[in-house]
Amino acid sequence: MEIITEYNWLLVIISVMAAIGSSFVALSTVPRIYSASSGQRSLAWVAAFGLSLGTGIWTMHFIAILALQMPIPVQFDITLTAISLLLAIIASAIAIVPLRSGGHLKTFALKTLFIGTMMGLSVAGMHYTGMAALRMNATMHHDSTIVALAIAIAIIASTAALLIANRLRDTRIFSQMPTKTAAAIVMGIAVSAMHYTAMEGMRFVELAIPHHFTEVIDPLILAIFILIIAFLIQGGIIIMALFDEAYTISEESTRAMKQRADINKSLSEILSLALENMTLSETLQKVLDVLLAIEWLALDKKGSIFLADSKSSCLKMVAERNLGDDLKQLCASVEYGRCLCGLAAERKTLIFKSNIDADHVTRPDDMEDHGHYCVPILSPAGLLGVINLYVQPDHVKNSEETTFLTAVADAIANIIQNKQLESQADKIFKAIDQAGEAVVITDVNGVIEYVNQAFCSNTGYSEDEAIGQNPSILNSGNQEKVFYEKMWATIQSGEVWQGEIIEKRKDDTFYPAMLTISPIRNSSGEITHYVGIHEDLSEHKTLEAQFRQAQKMEALGTLVGGIAHDFNNMLAGMVGNLFMVKRKMKGMPELTEKIERVEKVSFQAAEMIKQMLIFARNEEVEMHQISFSAFIKEAFRLHQIVIPENIQINKEITGHDLMIRSNPTQLQQMILNLFGNAVDALKQTKAPAIILHVEQIHADQNFCVKHRDARVGEYAHMMISDNGHGIEKEHLERIFDPFFTTKEVGKGTGLGLSMSITIVKSHDGFIEVESELGIGTAFHIYIPLVAEKQINAESETLTDASEGRGERILVVDDDDTLRSTTAETLESLGYKTIVAENGRQAVELYHSSSTDLVLMDVVMPEMGGPEAARIILEHDPKANIVFATGYDRADSLQALKGIEEIPVLSKPFQISELSRTIRLLLD
Structure with missing residues (x-):
């Protein structure tokens, strides 16, 4: 006969509440599983989860059985009851294993569905094993459809429980209470729904012959045992979870404090490197050392830092640690957009890769798998460089690392900008300090704050002696007080003052200087300092004076040259006339002696003219x-x-x-x-x-x-x-x-x-x-x-001139007196003469008459002597020509290119010298 059953609704509610409570406790253990720092702790909390959820499901199951009231006594088989409990605990523990130590489940992944299905089957198995543990004088009959529905509910409930646990894996016990409570209610109701659905598919038929069962336990005793054990287990687990969470929070706080201390220390070390006297490359090498020594950063012990070259759109490696030779060569210069560092430069964003992928285009043959942090170094002006750090393959990116590395990049940006400014300032300082002009910087009151090396060498004051003084230490007294008052009024008005002054050195000697004073303004436009540039004009004045002297000497040379020509012509005429007078007074020694004295004075005057020409000549001699x-x-x-x-x-x-x-x-x-x-x-x-x-x-x-x-x-x-x-x-x-x-x-x-x-x-x-x-x-x-x-000087003794033999001589000179005197002198020596007043007439006369020798001036109007000589020689290469010039002999020779073999006599010449020259050519 089928037994009529009914439920004790109070126990039904208690069973559901037991399922909900155990679900809440189980969910509270999930964060402990997820965040456990060691494998042993993780396994312990997996066991706690299984114990919590398994005993909770089992407790709900047996309270629900007790809620089913039948008119016959019901007992439980101890062995099967224990097996059903273990089955629930083990299934729950195994199902939560994927969430160990940071693990997670994906919603529609096959892995998630498989684990949910296995857990659902295990829960169903626990249920039916528990039902099989019932000992009563009745048989149980199951509706297969309801059994399938119950199993499906178990699978869905288990999968839902896993996904809820996965969603709440990173929460604290009493955080997100509404969400966690709702999740516990859903899980509790879902588990209870499976049980009560399965119970609806069961029928109990009373046995005609009662059985006597052994190794059974009374339901009341079992109920009391279940409640006590469930309370102790769930309470103990929640207390342990609270303690573990507090311990973990303490550990995390300690670790966070240490991490913050490490971050602050590292950033402080990095920023302090900017203060050390190192090059930018050396500083960035030290920065890499600091980064790679940080323990909590999961970095390989190698990396590099690049500086950006905006002109070529390339990154230049300036610092590296532990890179192989191949990488050093391949990555010495990286174009924007190429490989990971180039992408970080092009996009100006942090690039993270946990493994080598298609973006990692630079690959030496023996490269092992690895990951990267490529962090751009940015400033308001744009890209400054890129930090490239290596991480272990499959490393998981986290916000702490990215935040810290971004802060490091900002610190490096400050270092780069400061070093660049220092380098620029150092260049400017060296340029000023080593400039050829003296530089003085004063405050607004004129107190000297800086002097360069040229100031010290020019003035004789050392840097220590000059600083703190007033530029008035250079005042020579050559400028009046009003001069300096105007100077100060000009620069105080913000204008530049420039002028030439005489300054005084420390040893009281003077020197000329070109002084330029300019105001220096701050960002607000206020004058804070003055800079004075003192250019020593001593050398300039020397060159200027030498130039003026050269101009004077050139003008004097031109003047003296012209005077010398006319003066020598006059002396030549005088010597010629003295010669003729002396010839006519032979036998009158008293008179000839006086004439010879005058003749000697004439030649001394000519020598004086030569000295004047030498003195006045501008060219280098x-x-x-x-x-x-x-x-x-x-x-x-x-x-x-x-x-x-x-x-x-x-x-x-x-x-x-x-x-x-x-x-x-x-x-x-x-x-x-x-x-x-x-x-x-x-x-x-x-x-x-x-x-x-x-x-x-x-x-x-x-x-x-x-x-x-x-x-x-x-x-x-x-x-x-x-x-x-x-x-x-x-x-x-x-x-x-x-x-x-x-x-x-x-x-x-x-x-x-x-x-x-x-x-x-x-x-x-x-x-x-x-x-x-x-x-x-x-x-x-x-x-x-x-x-x-040995110098064979010509004797100054006046000798008799050689007599002519009636040869015809063409005398050419633009000076009428000298021309006639020379012709008369030659005729007195026995020569025949014809005369011309310039080169053109000389050429015509030479061609139209028989001429044995031409005595010709060099510089003449219309046509000079050299040009006339070239024309004559062109028609008569054997023509005998002698030049006579009143200009400097060296200057005259410059006009005789191509006819240098023609003899040149300097006026005034001795008649004996003229006679010898003529005889040498004619004989």
Whole structure:
């Protein structure tokens, strides 16, 4: 007979509440499984989950059986009951294993569905094993459809429970309470629904013959046992979970504090590297060392840092650690957009890869699998570089790492910008400090805060001496007070002041300077400092004076050249007429002697003109051998005109020829400078006197010790001394400096002695000065002697001219007097003459008449001598031609290119010299 059953609804509710409560406890253990830091702790919490959910399901099952009231006694088989309990616990534990230590389940993954199905079958198996454990005098009959439905509900409920657990795997016990409570209710009702659905598919038929069962347990005892055990288990598990969560939170807090401390320490170390005196590359190497030493960062111990080159759109590796040679070469330069670092540069975003993929295009042959953090280094101005760090394959990206690495990139950006600014500032500082012009920076009150090296070398003040002082330490007194007042008014108004001034060195010597003062403003536009640039104009003034002197000498040379031509022509006419007078007065020795004196004076005048030309010539004259003593005698006669008559002159010039290699023009300039200084020094002297002393000396070792510029050998020594006021001792060391002068302002250029020492040095000599206040000054010039060459000088003795033999000579000159005098002189020697006043007439006469020789001036109107000579030689290559010029012989020779073999006589020439030259050509 079928037994009629009914439910005790209070027990039904208790069974459902038991399922809900155990579900809540089980869900509370899931975060412990997920976050367990060790495998043992994870397995322990897997067991706790299985025990919690398994006992909860089992408790709900047996309370629900107790809720089913039947008119017959019901008992339970102990063995099957225990098996059903273990089955529930084991199935629950196995199902939650995928969530261990950070694991997770995907909603529609086959793995999730498989585990849910197995857990559902296990729950169903627990149910039917528990039902099989019933011992009563009745048989159970199951509806297969209901059984299938119950199993399906078990599978769905199990899968839902797993997905809910997966969703709440990273929560705390009492966090998200509404969600967790709702999840527990859903799980509890779902499990209960499976049980009560299965019970609806069962029928109980009472046995006709009652059975007696052994190894059974009374339902009341079992119920009490189940409730006590369930309460203890669930309470113990929730308490253990609370303690474990508190411990984990404490661990996490400690770890977070340590991590924050490590982060702060690392960032502090990285930022402090910017303060060390290292190059940017060295600094970034140290940054890599700091990063790779951080324990909580899951990094391989290798990486690199690149700097961006915006012009070429490339990254340049500047620092690396533990990269192989292949990678160093392949990654030395990376284009934007290429490989991971290039992508980070192009996108300006952090790139993370847990493994090598298609984006990782740079791959050496032996490369092992790995991951990357590629972090762009950014500034407001744009990309500065990229940090490239290696991680283990399959590494999981987390926010702590990305946040820290982004902060590191920001710190490195500051380092790069600071180093770049430092480098730029260092270049600017070195450029200013090593500039050729003196630079002074003052505050708004004019107190010096900075001076460069040029300032120290130009002024003689050291940096320590100058800083804290006022630029007025350079005031020479040559500018009036109002000058400086205008200067200050200009710069205080914010304008730039520029002007040429005379400044004073520490040793009280003066020098010209171009001063430019500019205001320095802050970001608000306020003037905070002034910068003054002092350009020493000494060398510029020297060159300027030399240029002006060169212009003067060029003009003088032109003037003297013109005068010399006319003067020499007049002397030539005079010599010619004297020659004819002397021939007519043969036998009258008293008169001829006087005529010869006049003739000699004429040639001395011509020699003086030559010296004037040498002195005035602008071009560089080659060094050649001269007699120093003879030159000084002639030079003295030339310069004597600049010496006032009230000055007594004592000459002591050796009679020996002191042969030196010299430039006469330079020697003339030096002697003029020294005589000029001596004359200026004697203006206030009552009995002024100048001594000129020239001698030969032998410089031995003792002499060289006393005169440091001397070398062992023979020297020509010239002394020019005066008995003037003398030179102060502190000025002696600087008298040869350009623009240094002891004369009043406007009375001297300060260049004379500077030029003199330059001239002496160009002659391989040296110059010394002795001076005593109130006694006078002596300048000693030493020039080395050279071996004397044999010079076959023409005798100055006037000899008789060779007589002509009636040959016809064409005399060509634009000076009427000289032309007629020359023709008359030649005729007196027995020659026939015809005359022409320029080259064109000479050519016509030569072609139209029989001519044996042409005596022709060089420079003439219409056609000069050289052009006429070329035309004549073109028609008659054997023509005899002699040039006579009143200009400098060297200048005249320059016009004779191609006809250099034609003899050249310098006017005034001796008639005997002219006669010999003519006879050499005609004979």
